[in-house]
Amino acid sequence: MLEGRIVKALSGFYYVKPHQVGEPLIQCRARGIFRKRETSPLVGDFVMVELSENGEGTVHEILPRTSELIRPPIANVNxxxxxxxxxxxxxxxQLLDKFLVHIEKVGLESIICFSKYDLFQDSKEKSIFLDKLIQYYETIGYPVLLTSKTTREGHEELLGYMANKTSVFSGQSGVGKSSLLNAIIPGLELETKQISSKLGRGKHTTRHVELIELSNGGIVADTPGFSSLDFTNIDQEDLGFYFKEFKQYIPDCKFRGCLHQQEPKCKIIEATNAGKISSKRYEHYLGFLDEISQMKRRY
Incomplete structure (x- = not known):
């Protein structure tokens, strides 16, 4: 048996990098028993591999995971x-807040990266809006970076956050994830495409998940972009706990299991009315709550 980490999954094959320095990647299939257990190996998994005579292998065992994301499918990221x-x-x-909810549920550290800053049309109104936006997200606990592939602004700071960690890049398709990775990792040439003029969004240029090593000890996953997430695995009663700024107020709500909609003496509503919670974030919360409710009715 050999221990290693899955660094790429493609067309039913798993490519495992052994822990031994200098060893080549091993192309593997997964044992059929995983299907019976209704699980499957993920990129990022630490696994035990059984080698065959032809140099290929079989993923024999998946070692315990510290974290797991469903979309994108990846394990053991920090x-x-x-x-x-x-x-x-x-x-x-709204989509950013939806991503943050899912990241909070998994329990990962996260940072927000606003890309294409060089294309942002500077005006007083937009500058004020952006400053307030950054200040709010940083106040509730999310570091925010402004990046530009043209000016390289924010690149060194971003690499600093990623040092000695396994990072996953996610976000709406067409926002420049692959371009940003190309810019911060010398020699990387991930495919990029232009924004669709008809749809106003990007095309998916990454079709599989793959781990890429950084020179600072970090590892980054290039993942497919996607434009929507659902709340299949989140209950209405739990949603508020995935909004960081809500957590301090929830214990003081009058009713246990308060959904923070129109209940009397709800501390989330009071904090929103007092300007302590962003009205826009609260609006997104109500929208997500309704989305969960509609989904439960369908099931």
Whole structure:
């Protein structure tokens, strides 16, 4: 048996990098028993591999995971880098908050990266909006970076966050994830495409998940972009706990299991009315709550 880590999954094959330095990747299939257990190996998994005579292998055992994401499918990551463009496609804060909810549920550290800063049309109104936006997210506990592949702004700071961690890049398609990775990792040439003029969003240029080593000891996953997430695995009663700024107020709500909609003496509503919680974030919370409710009715 050989121990290693799955660094790529493609067309039913898993490519395992052994822990021994200098050993080549091993192309593997997974044991059929995983299907019976209704599980499957993920990129990022630490696994035990049984070698065959032809140099290929079989994933024999999946070692315990410290974290697991379903979309994108990856295991044992420490940091989520959420990349959202300021322009092309237009900044979608509702989708950003939806990503943050899912990252909070998994329990990962996360940072927000606003890309294409060089294309942002500077004006007083937009500068004020961006400053307030950054201040709010940083106040509730999310570091925010402004990046540009043209000016290289924010690249060194981003690499600093990623040192000695396994990071996953996620975000709306077309926001520049692959371009940003190409810019911060010398020699990397991931495919990139232009924004669709008809749809106003990008095409998916990454079709599988793959781990890429960094020179600072970090590992980063290039993952497919996607434009929507659902709340299949989140209950209405739990949603509030995945909004960081809600947590301090929830214990003081009058009713246990308060959904923070229109209940009397709800501390989330009071904090929102007092300007302590962003009205836009609270609006997104209510929208997500309704989405969960509609989903439960369908099931």
């Amino acid at each position: 940091l989520a880098v959420l990349v959202f463009s300021l322009v092309e496609p237009k900044l979608n804060l």
